[in-house]
Amino acid sequence: MMRPIAVLVLLLAPGASFAQEGRIPVHVSHTGKDSVGSLFDEALKQELVRSTRYMPKYSEQSKNKFELYVEMISVDIAENKSQEGRKSVVSVVIEEFGLPNSYPVATMWYHKVLVLNKESVGSVAKDLLYDMDASWCNHIKNSVGTCPKEKF
Numbered sequence: 001m002m003r004p005i006a007v008l009v010l011l012l013a014p015g016a017s018f019a020q021e022g023r024i025p026v027h028v029s030h031t032g033k034d035s036v037g038s039l040f041d042e043a044l045k046q047e048l049v050r051s052t053r054y055m056p057k058y059s060e061q062s063k064n065k066f067e068l069y070v071e072m073i074s075v076d077i078a079e080n081k082s083q084e085g086r087k088s089v090v091s092v093v094i095e096e097f098g099l100p101n102s103y104p105v106a107t108m109w110y111h112k113v114l115v116l117n118k119e120s121v122g123s124v125a126k127d128l129l130y131d132m133d134a135s136w137c138n139h140i141k142n143s144v145g146t147c148p149k150e151k152f
Contacts, residue, residue: 019105025057025067030074036088037074043125044070051129068132069095077115089112094132109139112152127151 021099026048030041057067073091078084094110110132116124130151137147 023051023053023055026054026070027057027059027067028070030072032072032074032088032090032105034074034076035085035090036076036092036116036121037072039118040074040088040090040116040121040125041072043121044072044128047125047129052129053133054129067097069097071095086118088116090116092128094135114152 026050028041028045030037032038045056048054055067071093074088076084076088078086091113092111093108095108112131114124114128128150134148134150138150141147
């Protein structure tokens with residue numbers, strides 16, 4: 001009885017690591033001291049953890065295989081002190097770094113400016129991943145008709 005279970009584990013283990021390797025690494029960088037921008041940064045990283053297509057990359061060490069780089073810059077847009085920490089504007093730029101067997105050259109293919117409320121950071125992070133998929137499809141296929149429609 002133990003032998004068939006051991007064989008099953010050995011057969012399934014490589015598939016589990018392959019699923020992890022099949023996900024596209026995404027490095028997220030955030031610049032800004034506003035609380036909503038920081039919350040959005042964390043929400044996006046959580047969505048990457050949950051994603052079946054992407055995975056967070058926590059270091060920027062070597063760019064020797066295909067990966068995406070998300071750079072966010074955020075600013076609080078409060079009109080007075082009592083409104084601080086409620087709403088921010090976030091610039092989101094996404095670049096790809098090289099394809100396998102090529103020199104890692106950044107190519108920007110996504111740039112949006114979003115206005116975020118503190119309450120909406122989670123849903124906007126989820127929508128951003130959807131938008132990333134749609135925009136990436138348009139970028140690589142160079143076609144609008146066959147890809148999902150972007151949300152932003």
